[in-house]
Amino acid sequence: MSAHSTNAMEAPARLREQQLELTRHLRDPEHVAAPEGIEDRRLGIYRELLFNNIRELLGGNFPVIRTLLGDSRWQALVRGFYRDHRSQTPLFPEIGREFMRYLESLPELEPPFLGELAHYEWVELALQISEARTDAIAHDADGDLLAGAPLLSPLAWPLAYRWPVHRLGPEFQPAMPPDAPTLLLLRREADGNVRFSELSPLAFRLLCRLGDEPQLSGREQLQALAGEAGVPDDDAFIAQGRQLLEQMRASGVLLGVATA
Numbered sequence: 001m002s003a004h005s006t007n008a009m010e011a012p013a014r015l016r017e018q019q020l021e022l023t024r025h026l027r028d029p030e031h032v033a034a035p036e037g038i039e040d041r042r043l044g045i046y047r048e049l050l051f052n053n054i055r056e057l058l059g060g061n062f063p064v065i066r067t068l069l070g071d072s073r074w075q076a077l078v079r080g081f082y083r084d085h086r087s088q089t090p091l092f093p094e095i096g097r098e099f100m101r102y103l104e105s106l107p108e109l110e111p112p113f114l115g116e117l118a119h120y121e122w123v124e125l126a127l128q129i130s131e132a133r134t135d136a137i138a139h140d141a142d143g144d145l146l147a148g149a150p151l152l153s154p155l156a157w158p159l160a161y162r163w164p165v166h167r168l169g170p171e172f173q174p175a176m177p178p179d180a181p182t183l184l185l186l187r188r189e190a191d192g193n194v195r196f197s198e199l200s201p202l203a204f205r206l207l208c209r210l211g212d213e214p215q216l217s218g219r220e221q222l223q224a225l226a227g228e229a230g231v232p233d234d235d236a237f238i239a240q241g242r243q244l245l246e247q248m249r250a251s252g253v254l255l256g257v258a259t260a
Contacts, residue, residue, distance in 0.1 A: 062122070222238055
């Protein structure tokens with residue numbers, strides 16, 4: 001093999017190593033030296049541009065966390081994410097999910113509700129950009145919710161948290177979670193807006209059951225729910241359950257009953 005061929009093969013390897021050196025420096029300029037031969041003024045532009053873009057993008061995804069932590073703590077948290085996390089996707093809409101993965105990897109969070117608050121803030125965007133379509137699902141919008149299998153909308157997500165995430169902010173930062181969980185329903189409405197509402201434990205469990213065992217009829221779901229709650233599945237309970245199912249259909253949480 002000629003010297004020319006050897007040099008040609010080595011060139012891509014050198015280029016890749018230079019790119020890795022530059023990337024490592026941009027991620028952690030305080031501890032990793034810049035590659036030789038690049039003007040620091042030019043590097044400074046890249047350093048500020050890349051980090052500031054990530055910081056502003058995350059700030060838009062997690063405005064409550066940003067406000068709650070304040071500028072210096074928020075900057076430090078983003079710097080840690082930027083420096084240490086290896087994202088599984090290059091897509092900008094997924095950066096919020098990557099930030100949550102980073103928080104999950106940390107041995108301790110301060111404040112301790114930070115992980116759940118991040119999920120609460122992220123999930124709104126996740127539903128906002130979800131490509132799920134209700135018109136692509138076979139269902140009877142006017143079907144009998146007791147005789148048929150109630151169909152949960154893919155744009156309605158029941159959520160459970162240990163912390164009261166919907167109330168957290170600079171003025172409310174509890175040191176311990178309450179005894180009862182926070183149960184929420186997130187739904188995307190016809191106008192495209194995403195809204196949260198609180199759920200009773202019974203409504204939350206019913207929605208979870210509809211997602212877990214979609215083949216059961218509404219009556220079977222309510223009978224099973226009564227068994228879990230330790231109450232009789234009499235006519236009064238079934239009637240109350242039907243009313244709840246009808247309210248869910250009216251608000252778009254249920255599409256109707258499955259037809260396939």
